[in-house]
Amino acid sequence: MLLIALLCAGVLIKVPYAEMTPGPTVNTLGDHDGEPVLDIKGHKTYPTDGHLNMTTVRVTSPDYRMNLFQAVAGWLAHDNVVVPHETLYPDGKTEEQSTQENAEEFSQSQESAKVAALRELDIPVSTRVVVATVVKGNPAEGKLHAGDVIKSVDGSPVRKPGDVAKLVTKHEPGEPVVFTIVPAADAAAAEKAGEEPASTERVTVTTARAGKSGAEAERAIVGIQAGTDHTFPFTVDIKLADVGGPSAGLMFALGIVDKLSPDDLTGGKFIAGTGTIDEEGTVGPIGGISMKTVGARAKGARFFLTPADNCATAARDIPDGLTLVKVDTIDDALDSLKKIREDRTGALPACTTG
Template sequence: MPRRSATMLASTLLLIGLLCAALLLPVPYAQMGPGPTYNTLGTQNGKPVITVTGRQTYPTTGNLNMTTVEVSSADYRPNLLAALAGWFQSDTAIVPHSTLYPDNQTEQQAEQQNAEEFSASQDSAKAAALKQLGYKVGSEVVVAAVVENSPSVGKLHAGDVIRTVDGTAVTTPDQVGTLVRKKQPGQTVVFGITPKGTSTAKQVTVTTAKNPDTGKAFVGIQPGTEHTFPFQVDINLGDVGGPSAGLMFALGIVDKLTPTDLTGGKFVAGTGTIDDQGNVGPIGGISMKLIAARNAGAQYFFVPADNCAEAASSPPAGLKLIKETTLKGALDALSAIRSGATSTLPTCG
């Protein structure tokens, strides 16, 4: 073989090898897809998703389904070939890895954050629903999170209600930090708490440490607030995380506590965060949630207003997208759905 031909062949083979290697090298992306949906009016693992104790509840029909997204694990890195294939699949979203795991979060850290957000969304959903129905809702200071390797580890736990700090009653999270910072690092702080899930008050002593950022005393907790309710509302749904089920939980609670059958037997799904005043906020993964809802049989889908543009860009056939900004607006939309006046609904696009 002539030298020129041999050189060209070697170069071609090298280029092919480099291209193959490039296609098989991992890229910094993650994968999302439609996850399961859950009827907030139904049961999960043999238990009602929403249970109410201490107030009359009413029969419900139809569906008010919350939607989820399945995501790849924190250590998953697709190669370029797999990422390209995902980009061409309608039921797969390829996103930067940092979208799902910011700041190089581990999977355990992401799951912990999602669990905390899910718990907070349930609390806000209960508050919004009961306020909508005219019930009085209070609040209390709680341990929202405990910092790893801090003085509070093993002594205070997420969900503990903080009643006093060194004998001073506290009614806001800011008071807790102010009282702790009055100490010198190495001094003790006595917390009067009611541990999560109990009604028995106790005192817990924590020795402060020096905050590496400020030099002030700290104990390593993040104080927050949770609401108090006139009766017990429980949401029983494991293996789900994040804040995006708030709206659908609130609607499910209202449906259980009112004689009106909110759905009129229709299949409604949706998503959206909610605050304790009933304001609906945006979420991630809207396109995958629409697919999940339609696959489950939904006819209508509640979309947070800020997600409408993305949702309207590729809506699944047969799924009516309803724009929502408040819990009250969603309840009005359900009234229109069960009466058949769907032409009046505020839609996306």
């Protein structure tokens, strides 16, 4: 009877944990669902060989609740990781909110990968600061619109998104701020015609308080979020559905460089990896690194490009036959790829637990 009671308890008791398992891994140099993952038009491309695989992690949905037996089984399994539910879904996010956030991060990672790759090849990319979002109910609503190009604030040139907030918060709440913009429609028309926008508009917005009490009350806002937009000299489409998050940025960037370069980056080797990337080519850490190395090795990868900040964790349990390669930037990754294709693997920067 005691055993039956324990079995029933194990099934019925729900625990606040979620599970991560290895997800699909896709060759950025190849096809997926019958289409090239990287589709480049308007610029000469070169044949590629080998693999530059991006890796993923499967996670249980926000609404899924594990029972005690499932949690214990996950803790004992080598290829699964059980983590507190709030680690994957902080602040009680719904599945819809999580999916939307992952889609936005994935889209931004594609944009950053394109910029980083083209800049690595000294191909010019035009960048401009734009209104990314307008917060409803704030002073900018109806005056500024998503897609408007911000040229200056109070006459001071805007070169990066952070400049906008700095210039706005110089004001006291209730003071006017003058934005010099190119309206979104004019900017889109000029881009389509391959021209620079010919005219600008001045828009005055009266600032509001950011909060109701404390230090926050003294900060002036207009209710927009600034971002960046780019004009590419040719088309680079990344066609990969049902993937979210920013962690494929590095591998997308390397795939683009490979397709636009006469040199074969892989030397026919099977290389996988992960890592965010920004427009300057800096590689950032990601989650689920141990699941990604397991998934990559299972598909045949021999080398794994690992963000430096993930190295210590990844090195604690390296799948047999897989070499972890430490990378901080896209230049590090390209240098390591050269060593791999030249069979100078002893010179690779290795991940360690220290």
